Amino acid sequence: MPCEPTMTTLTQIISKTTVYPTTKSTLPNLKLSTSDLPMLSCHYIQKGNLFLQPPIPFSDLVHRLKQSLSITLTHFPPLAGRLVTDSNGYIYITCNDFGAQFVHANATHVSVNDIVSSLHVPDVIKTFFAFDRMVSYDGQFNPILAVQVTELNDGVFIGFSVNHAVVDGTSLWNFINTFAEICNKGLNLKQKQPSFERDSIMISPAVLKIPDGGLKVTFDEHAPLCERVFSFSRESILKLKNTTNNRKKLSCYGNGEINVNAVEIMGKQKNDIPINDSVTELIGNWIRNAVVTKPQPVSEISSFQSVCALLWRAVTRARKFENSKTTTFRMAVNCRHRLEPKLDPYYFGNAIQSIPTYATAGDVLSHDLKWCAEQLNKNVLSHDDTMVRRFVNNWEMDPKCFPLGNPDGAMLTMGSSPRFPMFDNDFGWGKPVAVRSGRANKFDGKISAFPGKDGGGSVDLEVVLSPETMAELELDSEFMQYVSGLTC
Structure with a gap:
């Protein structure tokens, strides 16, 4: 079943200008890291916020945003720079103050x-x-940042590429948060300043070889896709997390031992289930004859891992x-706190690695939700300093761009x-009233996670699938029982 027809995609470009930093940069060239370089074949990131109608004329709003962007770029000089390749093949960000692009657009329909x-x-979001x-490698010839402000009938959308x-x-959301704070409060900047350090294990002597003709994305940009935002409320996620962590269930071991949590849970449930004298005697004998142990240390499955497991099974x-058939679930993890010594939390650049978890379709579907979540949980927990360095070493032995996409249809x-x-x-x-993203880096099986608008632990998943798969997902009762509403 194809996706529903959408409104006309006509958006009128009113103007394009270049915004320069208010002060000249003093930063040296910043070498791209082993986490930056693989992204050269990816599209520019496209994320944005939807707002209700501002209480000022739109022309005044555009002027204020331009001024604030100019100030913000002084705190983020790389975003006003360009990429450059030296004679040895190393690629750097040169903070040359060439400026960022600012686009004023109209879509009042x-x-x-x-x-x-x-x-x-x-x-029309696109x-x-x-x-x-635009592929990131082309940042050698184009601005590193573009901000588009689009006037709507009763609101405004600010999109960042x-x-x-x-x-x-x-790094992106620290910049956007800083930009918003400067626009709202002037120079009373409270955001933590970004760190431009380049002295970690991720700065490598290895050279990424660029083929003749530059780089291109590794997936079909024109494949038919269907996109939907699924919202999960805090209550729904807590219910899901309880399921994956087997809460409110009797926990025992096959060697005659019982977990002390099991005794506590039985006590709590004695008024909830019918227990006759025979059952009471049986439980009493079991407890008296068993060796009571402390709970075994098991890492709790997180709310987000629970949601990921639910989606993995449903898709x-x-x-x-x-x-x-072997299926793959990839998760991007932040390495800033995993490295020893740790990177600054506001380290500017890419500090992510992609962790694959593999399982056959038979295993994903024959085991319960907890099993799927445990596979993801184990991989995330094991990605420590040693594993981060192993990923770096593996890349140095074979420098290449990240193969984004879904080549076998099972990712x-x-x-x-x-x-x-x-x-x-x-x-x-x-x-904002919503978060949305553009066309960038989307293919069958690409998921983006956003916080829910209501906060409190709610989550939105922006899910991109083939039209046929999306139609099946929307009929999946295990998945849809946790979905709250239509979108955000």
Whole structure:
């Protein structure tokens, strides 16, 4: 079943200008790291916020945003620079103050409700971002950052397109948060300053060889896709997390031992289930004859891992694989706190690695949700300093770009994070009502995680699938029972 028809994608470009930093940069060239370089074949990141109508004329709003962007670029000089390759093949960011692009656009035929209430993400969203389908390697000839401000019928969309070899999600949202704070409060800057250090294990002597003709994305940019934002409330996620952690269930071992938690749970449940004298005597004999032990140390499965496991199972069912088919769930992890010594939390650049978890379709579907979540949990927990360095060493032995896509049709790739402060952006007229992304880096199986608008641990998943798979997913009862509403 194809995705529903969407509104016209007409968006009028009113103007394009270059915004320069208010002061000249003193930063030296910043060498791209082993986490930056693989992103050169990816599209520019495209993320943005949807706002209700500002209480000032739109021309005044555009002027204020330009001024604030100029000030913000002084704190983030790489975003006003360009990429450059030296004679040895090393690629750097040169902070040369060449400026960022600013686009003023108009789409007043589109309302806020058109965007947030549509079952599937409307195509018009793609026109709210500059540098459509631009590959990050082309940052040698184009601005590293573009900001597009699009006037809607009753709102405004601010879209950010940023070179993926220069920033990851952590760096991007720190910049956006800073930009919003400066626009709202002037120079009373509270955001922590970004760190431009380049002295970690991730700065490598290895050279990435660029083929003649430059770099291109590694997936089909024109494949038919369907996109939907699935929302999960705090209550729904807590219910899911309890399921994956086997809470409120009797826990025992096959050697005659019982967990002390089991005794506690039985006590709590004695008024909830019918227990006759025979059952009481049986339980009493079991407890008296068993060796009571402390709970075995087991890492708790997180809320986000629980949601990922739920999606992994549902999409695997929807794709209708043979049991022997190997499926892959990839998760991007932040390495800033995993390295020893740790990187600054506001390290500017990419500090992410992609962790694959493999399982056959038969295993994913024959085991319960907890089993799937445990596979993801084990991989995330094991990705420590040693593993980060192993990934770096492996890349140095074979430097290459990250093969983004779904070549075997059985992959899910999770990007972004519900921990990113995507709703902490008040430019002076209120916080956003939604987060959306552009066309960049989307293929069958690409998922992006956003915090839910209501906060409190709610999560939105932006899911991109083939139309046929999306139609099956929307009929999956295990998955849809946890989904709250239509979109955000």
